[in-house]
Each structure stands twice: as structure tokens, then as C-alpha cells.
Amino acid sequence: MSIKDNILYFDKQLKNTPCRLVAVSKTHPVEVIKEAYDAGHRIFGENKVQELVDKYALLPHDIAWHLIGHLQTNKVKYIAEFIDTIESVDSLKLLKEINKRAEMVNRTLPINCLLQISIADEETKFGMSYEEAVALLQSEDYRNMSYIRITGVMGIATNTEDEGKLRQEFRYLRECFHNLKETFFFANDDFREISMGMTSDWKLALEEGSTMIRVGSGIFGSRNYDK
Numbered sequence: 252m253s254i255k256d257n258i259l260y261f262d263k264q265l266k267n268t269p270c271r272l273v274a275v276s277k278t279h280p281v282e283v284i285k286e287a288y289d290a291g292h293r294i295f296g297e298n299k300v301q302e303l304v305d306k307y308a309l310l311p312h313d314i315a316w317h318l319i320g321h322l323q324t325n326k327v328k329y330i331a332e333f334i335d336t337i338e339s340v341d342s343l344k345l346l347k348e349i350n351k352r353a354e355m356v357n358r359t360l361p362i363n364c365l366l367q368i369s370i371a372d373e374e375t376k377f378g379m380s381y382e383e384a385v386a387l388l389q390s391e392d393y394r395n396m397s398y399i400r401i402t403g404v405m406g407i408a409t410n411t412e413d414e415g416k417l418r419q420e421f422r423y424l425r426e427c428f429h430n431l432k433e434t435f436f437f438a439n440d441d442f443r444e445i446s447m448g449m450t451s452d453w454k455l456a457l458e459e460g461s462t463m464i465r466v467g468s469g470i471f472g473s474r475n476y477d478k
Contacts, residue, residue, distance in 0.1 A: 254283060255290040257470045262291075265464075270457055273317050273446070275467030277302065281309045283471055288314065296338070296465055300326040307333055319405075319465055321377045324348040332356045336363040338405040338446055338465075341379050343387045346399060353398035361400040365446055368427050370406040370420040378406065381427045388435045401436075403444025403462070404428045408452060417452050421459035428460075 252260070261272045275296040276284045284295060284306065293313060297303035298320025307316060307330075315335035322339050330337075331352035340346050346364065353362050366387070369378030379387070384404075387393055406424040408417050428445050436442035448456025450469035457464065 254286040254470060258287050258290040258292050261466065261470070265457075268457065269462050271463050273319070273463055273465045274470050275319065275449075275465050276306070276471065277320075277467065279467075279471045281306055284310060287470060294335075296467075300329050303334075304329050327352045328355075331358070331362065334362055336365065336402070338365040339367045339377065340364045340401075341367045341377050342383075343390060343392060346387065346396070347392055350396040350399045358398055361398050363402045364399050365403050365405040365444060366401060366431075367405045367407075368424055370424050370447075371409040373409055381430070384427070384431065385434070388431065400441055402441050403446065404431065405444075405446035407449075408447065408456075414455060417455050418459060421447050421456050421461070425460045 258274070265272060271294060272292070273294050273296040274287050274292055277296070277298045288311060294315045294317065296317040296319040297306065298318070300318070300322070303316060303318060312333070316333065317336045317338055318330060318334055319338045321341070322337060322345060324345055327348045331349070337349060340349070349362055349364060366384045367378040368384060369380060404424060404427055406420065408420045411417065424447050425445055432442055444462050445460055446463040446465065448461045448464040450466050453461070453464040453466060
């Protein structure tokens with residue numbers, strides 16, 4: 252199917268659900284992203300800052316860009332002015348830098364941030380523990396931030412075909428979300444996102460309560476990892 256057909260397929264699958272599609276465009280050229288844009292899609296995810304900056308300059312500015320990869324503090328300054336959502340906040344140090352850089356560019360809207368929770372067995376994946384997320388939200392530093400808005404949690408499941416394990420990890424992330432919601436965001440409607448699920452497991456994630464799925468090859472085809 253074409254990229255347009257793939258976008259329309261996911262639009263149909265997610266219709267009447269609270270879940271939105273993040274089209275993961277990493278390693279794909281501007282031309283194919285524009286095909287998805289022309290099909291009506293507006294939320295795109297990138298995992299490398301330089302690639303994101305380059306694409307932002309060449310594509311329409313009504314795109315809501317999500318940074319979904321590990322973010323180093325020294326790279327925040329390059330995206331602070333235009334990024335919509337940083338899904339991979341895995342430390343208080345990083346959150347403080349995001350807030351600082353957003354203030355420096357005088358953002359009129361705060362940067363949306365998701366707390367990346369470690370849910371997989373794989374040590375190569377980033378993310379904080381639930382206890383670390385609680386400590387972050389209890390900190391005075393966080394309470395003094397005005398240029399970020401924490402809107403939910405994100406997790407990357409184990410790369411496995413074991414459906415039971417995937418469901419267990421997704422359910423754990425959902426449980427973390429609900430516990431944080433009840434403790435810190437009970438009256439805050441902004442805290443509503445559970446970003447989980449990718450091309451291989453998005454259907455399971457949707458069944459387990461995902462509000463954002465991150466799909467790349469299911470839309471754009473195989474990636475060129477030489478880039």
C-alpha cells in the first residue's frame with residue numbers, strides 16, 4: 252500500500268478510540284514525510300536531534316514534532332524553540348534543561364513532556380524507574396518549572412514475539428500512569444498520555460490502554476539504518 256493508504260488505514264483503526272498515531276519518520280527523507288503530511292497527518296516522531304532540525308526546516312511548520320529517542324542535555328537547545336513533545340524524559344537533569352531552554356527562547360506554550368519509564372528487560376533501552384519518576388515529581392526543582400508540561404508516560408517494550416510478556420509490560424506502564432495520575436495529577440487533564448506500542452505490537456498496546464502509538468515501518472516501509 253502507499254503511504255497515504257497506510258495513514259488512512261491507521262486513521263480508520265484508531266477512529267473512536269482515545270489513541271493517536273505518531274508517524275515515526277526517522278531515517279526517511281522529507282519527500283515521503285510530505286506524502287504522509289499531504290494525506291492529512293500532522294504528528295511525526297524523530298529520534299535524532301540533527302535529523303529533526305534538518306527536517307523541521309524543510310517541512311510545513313504546523314507539524315507537531317515529537318522527539319522519541321534518547322535526548323542528551325546538550326542537544327535540547329537545538330529543538331527547544333519548535334518541539335511539540337519530548338517523549339523521552341528520563342531524568343530530572345534533562346527536564347531542568349528542557350525548562351531552561353524553553354524559557355531562554357521565551358516559549359509562549361510549554362514543551363509537552365512524557366516521563367519515559369523503563370518497562371523492558373533490555374538494558375540497552377533508556378528510561379527511569381517508577382520510583383525515580385515519583386522522586387522527580389516530588390522535587391522542588393520540578394515544582395518551580397513553568398515552561399514544561401508533563402502530559403503522561405512513555406515506554407518501550409521488550410523486542411519479543413511473546414504476547415504475554417508484552418501485555419505484562421504494557422499493563423505495568425498503564426499502572427504507573429494511573430498511580431502518578433492519582434498522586435500528582437488528579438485534577439490535571441493535561442496528564443493523559445500513555446505512549447506505548449510500535450509497528451509490531453501496536454494492537455496489543457491499544458488493547459492495553461495506549462493513547463499514542465509510534466509507528467514507522469508500518470507507514471513508511473523499512474528504514475535505512477546506514478543513515
